[in-house]
Amino acid sequence: MSKGVLFVISGPSGTGKGTVCKELLANDDNNLFLSISSTTREKRAGETEGETYNYTTADKFKSMIENNEMLEYAVYSGNYYGTPKKTVEKMLAEGRNVILEIEPQGALKVKSILPDAVLIFIIPPSMAELKKRLVERNRETDEQIAARLEAAKWEMEQAQKYNCIVVNDELDACVGEIEEIMRGNVQKRAMVDKLLHEKY
């Protein structure tokens, strides 16, 4: 059995990566499993423990960092967010494809630890559209949105380090393109695996 493939979906805040991941996970043909992040931030209304996040304390989170048990982690607005290594490695070993939806900072960290990961960077069709989406989301102040847009610029400068860049203009097209990338990668890795075990 081939090892699973780790797909990391990332991109600036407001590009719709959450929605894209939901669509990808909803399609059983993708054979995808979501790695749930851990966080120290408080649970918001409508969120579910073990589905949206695994909620934990700052003490427990810090001890996991110290014990080198986090694949990646980052701090936003004073809260920790991260991915426990053990869960991901177990799923990959079982031949399941894993999807991680994380911020660009974390995505590049994952690639440095697991160079086999396929990093997919989602970009908006335009900065104006990204701004519009952040405003319409109505979750942040103008200052926070301005900071998000500034961060987006830095993040997009890192896009070239990703395996693939996909534009999220029309959701279905974006999801379809990512599914094609996923199928291609799974197929090609299976071929390499077959070559590695071939007698000649």
Next chain:
Amino acid sequence: MSKGVLFVISGPSGTGKGTVCKELLANDDNNLFLSISSTTREKRAGETEGETYNYTTADKFKSMIENNEMLEYAVYSGNYYGTPKKTVEKMLAEGRNVILEIEPQGALKVKSILPDAVLIFIIPPSMAELKKRLVERNRETDEQIAARLEAAKWEMEQAQKYNCIVVNDELDACVGEIEEIMRGNVQKRAMVDKLLHEKY
């Protein structure tokens, strides 16, 4: 003007990467420029200085290594082979897409120095076919071919670290797939570049 994109074509010996690169370079639509490697090995019949390789002495080559002027280099059968950094960086800055055809060892070194590089790994359709091609090439002893095949296994284990894997079964199809990858990357990078310069 956008910076050019660096494409690195690599794969085990005998996968036909040389022929693939020739085809890619022959198509003007690809807007591709070949970076000529430097080597300390002697010129073979039919080879041309500045086209096949830039031939140099071991002393000069070593001094370029010491001065950190090589993007990558490797030693095969006692001879040095490598890519001078300056030429590649100059071409990229001028907006030209550059193609490097190098051994897998060197390809991963290039990626560590220039993480924007797009690494394309060419695999054979089967190990049996790879063996057949190496035998038909009629350049090496049975022992050398056996060593090539062993090396191919190690190299293919690294394939997952590349941006893309392409099978060279039928030459035209392989070249077409790589051209599509190249077009996609050039187009996506131009889009990111546009986003980075957009006022919002």
